[in-house]
Amino acid sequence: MGFNFLIGQEAVKSRLKSITSNKGSCSLLFSGPEGIGKHLFARETAKAFLCKEPKADGACGSCPSCRYIDAGTHPDFIEVEPTDGRKNIRIADLRTIIGDAEVKPQISERKVIVINADKTSSDCQNLLLKSLEEPAAHLVYILLCSDTSRLLQTILSRVTELPFNSYTNDEMITILRNNGASDESEERLKFLTAFSSSIPGKALSLLKDPEFIEERDHIFDLVMRMPKLGYTDVLYDEYQYFDKNNDKIDELLLLLIWTLGDIAAAYAVPDPKDLKNSDKRDEITDFVSENRALTLINISNAENAVTEFIKASKVNVSFESNCCNMLLQIHKELKYEKNS
Numbered sequence: 001m002g003f004n005f006l007i008g009q010e011a012v013k014s015r016l017k018s019i020t021s022n023k024g025s026c027s028l029l030f031s032g033p034e035g036i037g038k039h040l041f042a043r044e045t046a047k048a049f050l051c052k053e054p055k056a057d058g059a060c061g062s063c064p065s066c067r068y069i070d071a072g073t074h075p076d077f078i079e080v081e082p083t084d085g086r087k088n089i090r091i092a093d094l095r096t097i098i099g100d101a102e103v104k105p106q107i108s109e110r111k112v113i114v115i116n117a118d119k120t121s122s123d124c125q126n127l128l129l130k131s132l133e134e135p136a137a138h139l140v141y142i143l144l145c146s147d148t149s150r151l152l153q154t155i156l157s158r159v160t161e162l163p164f165n166s167y168t169n170d171e172m173i174t175i176l177r178n179n180g181a182s183d184e185s186e187e188r189l190k191f192l193t194a195f196s197s198s199i200p201g202k203a204l205s206l207l208k209d210p211e212f213i214e215e216r217d218h219i220f221d222l223v224m225r226m227p228k229l230g231y232t233d234v235l236y237d238e239y240q241y242f243d244k245n246n247d248k249i250d251e252l253l254l255l256l257i258w259t260l261g262d263i264a265a266a267y268a269v270p271d272p273k274d275l276k277n278s279d280k281r282d283e284i285t286d287f288v289s290e291n292r293a294l295t296l297i298n299i300s301n302a303e304n305a306v307t308e309f310i311k312a313s314k315v316n317v318s319f320e321s322n323c324c325n326m327l328l329q330i331h332k333e334l335k336y337e338k339n340s
């Protein structure tokens with residue numbers, strides 16, 4: 001193993017290689033959105049710090065220390081999360097962990113404590129601060145945080161921050177394929193990459209979420225079916241779908257905008273590159289050939305209907321009238337051929 005086996009985050013890896021080769025205590029902060037890979041990197045960093053025969057690239061992966069970490073039984077490696085379904089880490093638990101951490105390590109030369117800082121109250125942070133101010137020489141802290149504005153300034157001034165950046169498309173596809181999506185097409189993984197803003201954890205949970213798959217297909221098909229739908233189908237069935245999924249309206253609107261955008265791209269040029277729904281390219285092409293009389297102006301007007309919905313939903317307009325209005329506008333534009 002070693003840092004080179006992890007995909008992406010080259011800047012973080014390069015700094016970690018140098019940091020973990022130094023002796024002495026240190027306190028790190030991994031910052032970046034949830035699902036970006038902070039836990040995975042923290043585990044590899046701990047391995048590098050505790051490894052009996054570290055290499056230039058980090059942990060050896062085969063010494064007893066590395067094997068204990070893989071098995072989840074290393075006595076000098078502690079991951080701190082809330083227990084018993086609590087929202088935050090209990091201050092009493094953290095006090096015990098910090099107290100134990102001050103005692104010398106058992107099998108490695110150091111101890112590594114990884115703390116999910118998103119789950120720390122200000123009391124917890126104050127307790128942690130005392131240990132960060134005068135850490136025992138063997139102690140390494142790694143704080144994981146998706147929103148550093150939640151952390152006390154005094155904590156931020158005591159840690160070395162390593163910000164995690166987004167992954168490239170190729171890195172994302174490799175990560176997804178290595179994590180259970182080996183059978184998925186590249187086009188589908190590209191869609192998930194875009195929809196998850198290149199956050200692997202989010203893309204992987206969408207991939208396994210049947211509700212999301214249903215939603216995505218429903219909205220895509222809705223646009224494809226729109227020219228054939230009657231006024232009442234739109235006003236009753238389709239409105240009801242949006243009403244039932246009101247809590248996920250932001251996702252539905254994004255899917256709607258993406259599908260309309262893809263149609264616009266397919267009307268503008270014969271074989272457009274970079275479709276959002278590139279795994280549904282054939283259906284988009286069929287739509288264009290079946291609805292020749294539509295123009296880019298119609299599609300642009302349909303896209304505007306979504307923008308108008310978003311604007312109106314910020315003022316006090318009822319969801320029902322706003323949503324029906326949007327759907328009817330889109331319907332009117334995409335049914336152009338039959339009206340004319």
Ligand SMILES: [Zn+2]
Binds near residue numbers: 051
């Ligand atoms: Zn090792």
